[in-house]
Amino acid sequence: MGFLDRFLKTPSWGVHPEDHKRPAADVALRIFPTPERIFMPLNQHVGGMARPIVMVGQKVLKGQLIAEAQGNISAPIHASASGTISAIGEVTAPHPSGLPFKAITIDSDGADRWIDTDPLVDPFSAAPEEITKRTAAAGVVGLGGATFPAAPKFALGKRLKVKTLIVNGGECEPYLSSDDRVMRDFPEMVIDGARLVMHAIGATEALVGIEDNKPEAIAAMRKAAAAFPEVKIRPLPALYPMGSDRQLIKVLTGIEVPSDARAAETGVLVHNVSTCAAVHKAIRLGQPLVERIITINGGAIANPGNLFAPLGTMIGDLFAFVGLKEAPSRLILGGPMMGTPLLHDRIPIVKGASGILAFNAVEAHVPDAGPCIRCGSCTKACPMGLLPLEMAARIKVGDLEGAEAYALQDCISCGCCAYVCPSHIPLVQYFSHAKGELTAAERTKLRTDATKRLAEAKAARIERENREKAEAAARRKAEREAAKAAAATPATTEKQGVSA
Amino acid sequence: MLMSVGSLAAMGLALGSVLGVASRYLAVEENPIEAELQAMLPGSQCGQCGYVGCAQAAAALAKGEAPVTLCPPGGKATAEALAAKLGVKVDLSKVSDSGPQIAEVTEEICIGCCRCMKVCPTDAIIGAAKQIHNVIREACTGCSSCVDVCPTEALGMMPIPVTLQHWTWPKPASAHN
Numbered sequence: 001m002g003f004l005d006r007f008l009k010t011p012s013w014g015v016h017p018e019d020h021k022r023p024a025a026d027v028a029l030r031i032f033p034t035p036e037r038i039f040m041p042l043n044q045h046v047g048g049m050a051r052p053i054v055m056v057g058q059k060v061l062k063g064q065l066i067a068e069a070q071g072n073i074s075a076p077i078h079a080s081a082s083g084t085i086s087a088i089g090e091v092t093a094p095h096p097s098g099l100p101f102k103a104i105t106i107d108s109d110g111a112d113r114w115i116d117t118d119p120l121v122d123p124f125s126a127a128p129e130e131i132t133k134r135t136a137a138a139g140v141v142g143l144g145g146a147t148f149p150a151a152p153k154f155a156l157g158k159r160l161k162v163k164t165l166i167v168n169g170g171e172c173e174p175y176l177s178s179d180d181r182v183m184r185d186f187p188e189m190v191i192d193g194a195r196l197v198m199h200a201i202g203a204t205e206a207l208v209g210i211e212d213n214k215p216e217a218i219a220a221m222r223k224a225a226a227a228f229p230e231v232k233i234r235p236l237p238a239l240y241p242m243g244s245d246r247q248l249i250k251v252l253t254g255i256e257v258p259s260d261a262r263a264a265e266t267g268v269l270v271h272n273v274s275t276c277a278a279v280h281k282a283i284r285l286g287q288p289l290v291e292r293i294i295t296i297n298g299g300a301i302a303n304p305g306n307l308f309a310p311l312g313t314m315i316g317d318l319f320a321f322v323g324l325k326e327a328p329s330r331l332i333l334g335g336p337m338m339g340t341p342l343l344h345d346r347i348p349i350v351k352g353a354s355g356i357l358a359f360n361a362v363e364a365h366v367p368d369a370g371p372c373i374r375c376g377s378c379t380k381a382c383p384m385g386l387l388p389l390e391m392a393a394r395i396k397v398g399d400l401e402g403a404e405a406y407a408l409q410d411c412i413s414c415g416c417c418a419y420v421c422p423s424h425i426p427l428v429q430y431f432s433h434a435k436g437e438l439t440a441a442e443r444t445k446l447r448t449d450a451t452k453r454l455a456e457a458k459a460a461r462i463e464r465e466n467r468e469k470a471e472a473a474a475r476r477k478a479e480r481e482a483a484k485a486a487a488a489t490p491a492t493t494e495k496q497g498v499s500a
Numbered sequence: 501m502l503m504s505v506g507s508l509a510a511m512g513l514a515l516g517s518v519l520g521v522a523s524r525y526l527a528v529e530e531n532p533i534e535a536e537l538q539a540m541l542p543g544s545q546c547g548q549c550g551y552v553g554c555a556q557a558a559a560a561l562a563k564g565e566a567p568v569t570l571c572p573p574g575g576k577a578t579a580e581a582l583a584a585k586l587g588v589k590v591d592l593s594k595v596s597d598s599g600p601q602i603a604e605v606t607e608e609i610c611i612g613c614c615r616c617m618k619v620c621p622t623d624a625i626i627g628a629a630k631q632i633h634n635v636i637r638e639a640c641t642g643c644s645s646c647v648d649v650c651p652t653e654a655l656g657m658m659p660i661p662v663t664l665q666h667w668t669w670p671k672p673a674s675a676h677n
Binding site: 043093095096097099101369395426429430432433436437439440441443444445447448450451452454455456457458459 | 542543544545573574575576577578580600620621622623624638639640641662663664666667668669670671672
């Protein structure tokens with residue numbers, strides 16, 4: 001198969017799920033009016049939680065910094081509406097556990113007044129570091145879903161002298177069309193953003209990969225990129241998971257990123273189209289990342305489509321805007337293949353929220369799992385070339401190390417294996433479970449090692465203190481005796497002096 | 501002269517051989533595996549296993565007198581590592597990891613007596629005289645030594661709170677195991 005791939009240009013991995021993107025993708029972008037209350041989470045990115053710098057009762061303007069980045073990998077948070085800070089507390093996180101996380105609540109004044117922005121007039125004559133600095137200050141993170149802060153990635157690309165920027169317009173997840181909409185409605189922003197990123201990392205070319213199920217987006221992007229020969233639009237076969245960075249790099253450049261390396265080490269860097277648009281806004285308009293295009297789709301939605309909404313909007317408010325046909329049987333943040341199941345709709349949208357899916361009972365139906373018939377469909381579908389059936393069999397009986405030996409760590413959790421399994425075995429769910437358990441075991445080990453060091457340090461300190469006390473006592477005793485002796489001797493010398 | 505040298509040499513020889521024989525026959529047997537087992541245990545000498553310290557617990561483990569699940573602060577991970585080392589099978593599903601627990605100070609009733617700080621084997625409690633004390637969660641091994649010395653019962657044990665970073669997916673339920 002690998003040999004044939006070179007000629008056919010179609011990869012042998014992956015699956016072809018029905019994409020369900022239309023009609024939602026073709027509905028014109030709607031602007032969601034700022035709701036009465038916004039909940040801005042402090043952790044909308046990978047890395048350290050942002051630290052609030054506002055007080056309850058304080059008035060803020062749209063785009064104002066309300067929480068600053070903390071640590072090397074982190075991102076600041078800005079107000080997505082003008083109004084008053086009414087609380088700094090906890091809200092349910094967009095996470096399968098339903099656990100809470102910290103958020104700043106803003107009561108909107110309905111005016112949507114922006115703070116004074118400071119655009120960079122001629123970014124291409126500015127130093128690349130200036131682009132990186134401003135991108136960091138604008139809180140731009142990877143909008144494809146991974147939410148890794150963009151600025152550290154620029155710095156990494158610059159350091160490793162990356163020459164090729166890959167702009168990810170794959171959007172291979174079914175149901176989602178937010179990237180599609182960005183490319184159709186704002187192609188100039190995406191192309192300009194991509195050129196700014198190229199300037200920041202010192203790349204010489206940009207390859208924009210777009211799946212061929214989005215012909216309108218390809219046409220719009222071609223038109224916008226016509227003036228810039230260094231930006232090349234590359235249509236891709238529609239295949240899931242084409243939007244995964246390793247797969248996209250392989251198809252566009254032929255480079256296979258090694259298991260233990262980062263993409264930048266092979267000379268390429270991947271950024272999503274929406275991220276590029278956010279970089280454009282941050283540099284050219286001086287606007288921080290406070291709103292995004294989000295797809296609302298699924299069988300339970302009355303008017304599916306894409307909304308331009310402020311971050312921190314409650315999902316329930318978005319549903320009220322598009323209308324629900326029935327009570328959703330399942331809520332998902334992101335796509336149906338890799339998205340996060342949500343427990344309810346009182347959860348705010350975050351920077352990485354590309355879509356919210358509300359499935360009806362038919363879509364949400366999960367068939368019962370049967371026994372593995374060792375057909376090998378999962379190994380054919382796996383884009384990482386793993387053996388899902390072998391790994392799952394081991395995880396089932398609790399042999400996590402056995403699964404690790406089959407390169408569980410290389411699994412990208414794309415879900416192709418579970419999708420093709422004729423027995424409906426929840427393969428990827430086993431892998432998520434095992435990866436979590438292995439990480440937890442690793443963390444426990446680190447913790448044990450750390451506490452052991454602390455215990456040894458305390459024992460050593462107590463011993464040293466006791467020794468020092470004993471020495472000090474001995475010294476004092478010696479001093480006392482010396483003083484006693486001294487008190488005795490001066491008398492004699494004096495006498496001698498007098499007699500002399 | 502010759503007599504004294506000879507008698508001393510004879511005494512030396514006789515006593516030396518007694519020592520030699522004693523060291524051979526009365527040697528304290530040390531199991532090399534003990535050291536390895538001890539390295540796996542937390543080393544906070546908390547005594548929750550019922551032994552005086554981690555070295556004694558390791559010795560009992562090596563002799564097979566103690567189950568590998570003896571160490572509460574170590575939790576599942578330690579039990580697994582010990583079982584792998586000793587080549588024994590252990591049913592960890594029953595070790596319902598009531599979780600590794602950690603200490604917590606109820607601030608309202610802490611009088612700042614500093615007793616807990618002194619007994620903490622890992623320096624996980626901070627505070628000063630007549631100041632509210634607090635537990636550094638990352639450093640607490642859950643040995644509960646502090647709970648026993650607290651005069652106001654301000655210290656209690658609680659399971660390590662589950663956070664977004666610590667949450668893991670449960671194992672999928674399956675009819676075909």
